[in-house]
Amino acid sequence: MQNDFTIQDVRNYWNKSAYKYDPANKDVITIHNQRYTESLKHINLKNGDKVLNIWSRTGNAVPFLKNLANIDLYNLEVSQQMIAIAKKKFPQARFDITDLDTLNFSDNFFDVILCLETLEHTPDPEKLLKEFYRVLKPNHFMVLSLPPKTAELPLKIHDLFFSGHGEGPHKFLASKTVKKLLAHAGFKLTLHKGTLLIPLGPKFLQNLGEKIIQKFQNTFIRELGIRQFYVCKK
Helix, strand or coil, X not given: CCCCCCHHHHHHHXXXXXXXXXXXXXCCHHHHHHHHHXXXXXXXXXXXXXXXXXXXXXXXXXXXXXXXXXXXXXXXXXXXXXXXXXXXXXCCCCXXXXXXXXXXXXXXXXXXEEEECCHHHCCCHHHHHHHHHHHEEEEEEEEEEECEHHHHHHHHHHHHHCCCCCCCCCCCECXXXXXXXXXXXXXEEEEEEEECCCCCCCHHHHHHHHHHHHHCCCCHHHHHCCEEEEEXXX
């Protein structure tokens, strides 16, 4: 599966938009951070674990991960400008450039992989997933999060009325496509969960949306949550 944009297209967009990223997310910080809080429910980090965080943006996952265990954290990012911001925020953390294609690590290197809001920006999603499978240790876990295909229209409406950093080059994927790609890469899917049915608005309405989507996880309603999680085992 090959998308109609290149990694340079993605990199150019986020280099230009890097300065907007943290300010834009400040107003929706709970929704932004939900990718971390939900992901970490599904992994058991231990001291010494090697953890891959890809795509790391400005490093906002670092404190969430480091607060759980004394891990060896590898942050990979597409944009040089994002890395520059991240290094100022977290000077002790490791941030390296990636092309979302080939991972320069040996086989069976990582204990955990986090791939949050990344696959939709990848020029060749299946190739990247196969790389994840290669570098993950057997019987260990990867957590993906990404918007579903149904999020394209809400995104366009949001961008029409609200300022923000935008999504840049991307292709949101239907869950059946994601599952097929995971299977082709060799992963066993252990959990698929839709979240954030009503991401904006009064808190009581957002909470109601989460209750509804949790109750109907095995129906089409799951696909309407703007952030889908996939927990996968090698």
